[in-house]
Amino acid sequence: MLLENKVVLVTGASAGIGRAVAIGCARHGADVAINFGRDTAGAAAAVAAIEALGRKAVAIQGDVAEPATARAFVEGAVAALGRVDVFVNNAGICPFHAFLDMPAETFERTMRVNMHGAYFMVQAAANQMVKQGDGGSIIAMSSISALVGGEYQTHYTPTKAGVLSLMQSCAIALGKHGIRCNALLPGTILTDINKDDLADTGKRTYMEKRIPLGRLGEPDDLVGPTVFLASDLARYVTGASMLVDGGMFVNLQ
Numbered sequence: 001m002l003l004e005n006k007v008v009l010v011t012g013a014s015a016g017i018g019r020a021v022a023i024g025c026a027r028h029g030a031d032v033a034i035n036f037g038r039d040t041a042g043a044a045a046a047v048a049a050i051e052a053l054g055r056k057a058v059a060i061q062g063d064v065a066e067p068a069t070a071r072a073f074v075e076g077a078v079a080a081l082g083r084v085d086v087f088v089n090n091a092g093i094c095p096f097h098a099f100l101d102m103p104a105e106t107f108e109r110t111m112r113v114n115m116h117g118a119y120f121m122v123q124a125a126a127n128q129m130v131k132q133g134d135g136g137s138i139i140a141m142s143s144i145s146a147l148v149g150g151e152y153q154t155h156y157t158p159t160k161a162g163v164l165s166l167m168q169s170c171a172i173a174l175g176k177h178g179i180r181c182n183a184l185l186p187g188t189i190l191t192d193i194n195k196d197d198l199a200d201t202g203k204r205t206y207m208e209k210r211i212p213l214g215r216l217g218e219p220d221d222l223v224g225p226t227v228f229l230a231s232d233l234a235r236y237v238t239g240a241s242m243l244v245d246g247g248m249f250v251n252l253q
């Protein structure tokens with residue numbers, strides 16, 4: 001198994017991509033600590049699914065927008081599972097809104113959750129890995145939106161570009177410690193984050209038509225790429241980014 005004896009931490013793992021990735025890593029042999037915001041039932045379901053696979057799991061509540069959450073999550077995970085081998089920064093929000101009347105609070109909250117949250121979480125995980133002294137793998141859930149814009153995502157796309165950039169700089173800062181840092185760039189994956197947006201059937205059909213593989217993504221589509229980057233198969237991969245979008249980005253005409 002690719003992640004045998006590894007401890008994986010995933011933020012925002014009570015639903016969507018984070019939950020799929022947490023359970024997927026357990027399927028490949030990892031013990032898993034999940035951070036979650038408010039969804040206690042979703043977090044409990046993720047823990048139960050991981051334990052049903054014969055792996056250890058712990059769920060730790062905390063708002064990633066608060067810098068103190070990062071240290072508490074890493075410390076709680078180490079207390080429960082012993083160490084941190086892989087850190088997946090996944091928690092994120094995208095409250096769709098037009099640019100010209102974007103409320104300052106919506107802009108600031110999106111920045112704090114997606115960008116500040118990623119920064120302090122990655123920093124806390126990296127410090128633990130440096131302390132352990134035998135490297136690690138950090139993976140950030142960026143987005144196709146790091147590379148292209150969105151009319152109702154002017155507050156969101158800069159955070160995804162920021163997270164991609166964070167992985168590039170951290171790859172340099174942490175390479176000497178044997179810590180690899182990479183970004184995954186999902187396309188459009190059906191989750192709660194875009195449920196309302198894609199309830200517009202015209203928009204959903206348009207998005208589907210843009211995808212050469214012919215369908216929107218599902219959370220499990222991110223498991224393979226995450227497990228690969230987490231595993232020793234990717235031992236010489238750092239500072240890299242991988243689109244997981246069914247080919248949407250390259251589909252000009």
Ligand SMILES: NC(=O)C1=CN([C@@H]2O[C@H](COP(=O)(O)OP(=O)(O)OC[C@H]3O[C@@H](n4cnc5c(N)ncnc54)[C@H](O)[C@@H]3O)[C@@H](O)[C@H]2O)C=CC1
Pocket residue numbers: 011012013014015016017018035036037038039062063064065090091092093094113141142143144145185186187188189190191192193194
């Ligand atoms: N669904 C998609 O099409 C795409 C999603 N992404 C990214 O993937 C990541 C996961 O999103 P999805 O699974 O799609 O959405 P989701 O809405 O299903 O999941 C987001 C998760 O983050 C958690 N979360 C939100 N704010 C939090 C906070 N302040 N503290 C702790 N946890 C918090 C939520 O509780 C939830 O578990 C996000 O970073 C998103 O930007 C990137 C590209 C495409």
Ligand SMILES: C[C@H](O)[C@@H]1OC(=O)[C@H](O)[C@@H]1O
Pocket residue numbers: 094142143144145150160186187188189193194197
């Ligand atoms: C929320 C969006 O539907 C989703 O998130 C992203 O990062 C991409 O823009 C997807 O379409």
